[in-house]
Amino acid sequence: MLPMFDGIDWLGVFFYILSAVIVVSALLVVFSKNIVHSVLWLVISFIAVAGIFITLNADFLALIQVMVYAGAICIMVVLGIMLIKRDDMNKTNMFNSQLYFGGAVALMVTFLTGFASYKINYSGNPPMVPENSVESIATLLLSKYVIPFEVVALLLTVTLVGAIYIAREVKADADS
Amino acid sequence: MQMDFSVIIPEIAMVSLGVLVLILGLILPKKSLPRLGWFTSFSLIGILALVVLNWNNVGTVSGGLYLIDQFSQFFKVIFLTAAILVVFGSMAYVDKHLGGQAEYYSILVFSTLGMMVMASANDFITMYLGLELMTISFIVLVCFRRNDSESLEAGMKYVLLAGISSAVLLYGLSLIYGIAGTVLVVEVGMILAVQQSLPLLLVGVVMLVAGLGFKIAAVPFHMWAPDVYQGAPTPITSFLAVGSKMASFAILIRIFVLGMFGVSLSWGILMAILAGVTIIIGNLVAIPQTNIKRLMAYSGIAQAGYILVGMVTASQAGVKAIMFYGFIYIFAVVGVFTAISYYYNLTGSDEIKDYAGLSQRSPLMAATMVVSMLTMAGIPPFAGFVGKFYLFMTVVENYLWLAIIGLIMSMVSVYYYLMVVLVMYRDRPQDSSPIVVSLPVRMTLIFTMLVSVVLGVYPGPLSEIINKAALSFFMH
Numbered sequence: 001m002l003p004m005f006d007g008i009d010w011l012g013v014f015f016y017i018l019s020a021v022i023v024v025s026a027l028l029v030v031f032s033k034n035i036v037h038s039v040l041w042l043v044i045s046f047i048a049v050a051g052i053f054i055t056l057n058a059d060f061l062a063l064i065q066v067m068v069y070a071g072a073i074c075i076m077v078v079l080g081i082m083l084i085k086r087d088d089m090n091k092t093n094m095f096n097s098q099l100y101f102g103g104a105v106a107l108m109v110t111f112l113t114g115f116a117s118y119k120i121n122y123s124g125n126p127p128m129v130p131e132n133s134v135e136s137i138a139t140l141l142l143s144k145y146v147i148p149f150e151v152v153a154l155l156l157t158v159t160l161v162g163a164i165y166i167a168r169e170v171k172a173d174a175d176s
Numbered sequence: 177m178q179m180d181f182s183v184i185i186p187e188i189a190m191v192s193l194g195v196l197v198l199i200l201g202l203i204l205p206k207k208s209l210p211r212l213g214w215f216t217s218f219s220l221i222g223i224l225a226l227v228v229l230n231w232n233n234v235g236t237v238s239g240g241l242y243l244i245d246q247f248s249q250f251f252k253v254i255f256l257t258a259a260i261l262v263v264f265g266s267m268a269y270v271d272k273h274l275g276g277q278a279e280y281y282s283i284l285v286f287s288t289l290g291m292m293v294m295a296s297a298n299d300f301i302t303m304y305l306g307l308e309l310m311t312i313s314f315i316v317l318v319c320f321r322r323n324d325s326e327s328l329e330a331g332m333k334y335v336l337l338a339g340i341s342s343a344v345l346l347y348g349l350s351l352i353y354g355i356a357g358t359v360l361v362v363e364v365g366m367i368l369a370v371q372q373s374l375p376l377l378l379v380g381v382v383m384l385v386a387g388l389g390f391k392i393a394a395v396p397f398h399m400w401a402p403d404v405y406q407g408a409p410t411p412i413t414s415f416l417a418v419g420s421k422m423a424s425f426a427i428l429i430r431i432f433v434l435g436m437f438g439v440s441l442s443w444g445i446l447m448a449i450l451a452g453v454t455i456i457i458g459n460l461v462a463i464p465q466t467n468i469k470r471l472m473a474y475s476g477i478a479q480a481g482y483i484l485v486g487m488v489t490a491s492q493a494g495v496k497a498i499m500f501y502g503f504i505y506i507f508a509v510v511g512v513f514t515a516i517s518y519y520y521n522l523t524g525s526d527e528i529k530d531y532a533g534l535s536q537r538s539p540l541m542a543a544t545m546v547v548s549m550l551t552m553a554g555i556p557p558f559a560g561f562v563g564k565f566y567l568f569m570t571v572v573e574n575y576l577w578l579a580i581i582g583l584i585m586s587m588v589s590v591y592y593y594l595m596v597v598l599v600m601y602r603d604r605p606q607d608s609s610p611i612v613v614s615l616p617v618r619m620t621l622i623f624t625m626l627v628s629v630v631l632g633v634y635p636g637p638l639s640e641i642i643n644k645a646a647l648s649f650f651m652h
Contacts, residue, residue, distance in 0.1 A: 144239050147237065148241070158287075161282070165320075
């Protein structure tokens with residue numbers, strides 16, 4: 001913390017800076033004409049979300065956010081784009097005819113949710129985050145949250161088996 | 177932390193069965209793969225017996241996150257029964273059209289497990305993960321017809337729309353969590369009971385209704401259902417119509433009737449309007465359909481509307497009515513779809529006009545379709561009448577208009593169901609050779625028909641059991 005600016009709520013400042021980055025980059029994801037640029041803005045947006053997690057002391061979550069979302073997911077999206085490349089990359093992220101209607105609905109939902117969230121006072125003090133959050137998460141995952149944890153494992157199994165089955169069938173048929 | 181794992185033995189058995197089927201598929205010789213269907217169905221019967229034997233073995237696991245009460249036990253009976261009937265009904269279809277038996281049966285088992293987790297989940301996280309386990313399994317199963325662009329298109333639509341609905345649902349859940357500060361449904365209920373109605377809560381409720389409305393295919397979130405139902409392999413369509421719908425109702429009941437009981441006035445009217453619109457649109461749009469699977473999809477939308485009626489009053493009678501109707505609904509739907517998929521196996525057609533003269537070619541298939549459709553229409557003496565009676569009784573007092581809409585639209589539904597019956601019984605078949613129905617399909621057809629008749633004439637014992645189960649739901 002910088003001593004000469006004592007009295008400023010640094011967490012608040014960071015929150016607003018990060019939020020601005022998230023909102024602007026999320027808008028650019030939608031409005032970029034080139035879908036590869038959209039993905040790059042998406043990475044920025046994910047990293048800023050990770051920053052918010054850090055201000056909340058959720059460092060493990062921030063790490064996962066960067067690794068999984070900014071890393072793996074965006075690379076998967078880029079791979080997908082590579083497989084379905086079009087002639088002109090500047091026409092890859094187009095709007096359909098519902099732009100104004102969709103925009104109006106989105107604005108309305110934003111306004112409603114924002115208004116409703118503003119009206120509520122989040123009472124109660126959240127419990128302190130332990131210093132070493134990774135260890136506590138590990139303990140919780142294998143004790144209290146063991147059932148959801150196992151369900152996630154099965155979910156991944158099913159996804160893998162399903163993906164392999166569907167993809168394998170296509171290949172086998174191309175051979176024959 | 178000590179845990180009593182004896183109450184989740186059925187779930188553990190399901191996991192083992194799913195993995196075992198997958199492994200057996202790898203080590204068995206190719207020609208004995210079709211036997212996996214028999215293996216899966218008899219194992220599922222065993223697990224169903226486990227659930228029934230453990231009927232009174234109730235409790236919680238992992239600190240209240242996972243709740244086993246008679247309510248969830250009953251829903252597990254519903255899902256397992258549906259899964260058993262679907263496996264019996266799909267063996268011929270899988271062998272002829274799909275292949276990949278091990279993957280098919282194992283993913284079917286996992287999706288049933290997802291439903292069971294949903295029925296027992298007492299917190300938002302477990303609920304959501306159960307829902308995703310079920311949905312992702314269904315996405316794979318919907319795409320299972322290899323090289324059929326219709327099936328892949330259905331799968332693609334289902335992926336996209338399920339993703340959006342999950343996002344909306346999650347956002348709603350996060351808003352509720354923000355208000356209540358806990359993910360446990362029971363605790364959410366206690367906190368919301370003492371709070372006045374907040375605008376944010378309403379936003380959350382609307383998002384939950386939208387997200388879950390998609391899963392039960394309620395109007396206006398129903399657009400995916402006809403396309404996906406039509407494109408999916410027929411046995412999967414029937415499982416989607418009963419399993420996915422009833423599991424989503426289980427968490428709908430859990431979140432709304434248990435978690436938001438204190439604010440039931442603010443969502444009761446929303447549910448009532450949703451139910452009314454769903455009943456009207458589902459039934460009216462079903463009339464002009466020419467494809468039997470699309471007809472059943474719209475009829476399924478209307479059925480979701482009827483079941484929603486039980487939610488409106490947030491009462492024990494309503495929960496009981498939903499459970500009763502859900503139980504008879506599986507037999508009606510599986511009966512019809514088993515006949516449809518077997519007929520498709522022979523003729524390769526799902527058009528209603530191709531059902532001409534089915535009564536001469538296979539009296540059993542025609543009779544099962546008639547009984548099941550009349551059950552869905554709610555004609556006495558079949559079971560659907562009793563179910564609808566329980567459902568509409570709950571709203572007669574405060575929402576009489578809803579009961580009237582339901583009654584009128586049930587009459588409308590008789591029209592399009594009987595149109596199919598007319599084609600089967602009046603018209604002459606193009607090919608009049610008799611159809612030989614294979615053993616598992618014959619068992620399924622006879623069994624579903626018997627249940628529809630017996631429960632219609634003698635609903636007493638089942639009704640008693642469900643009364644107790646619905647009571648257990650309110651005991652937390």
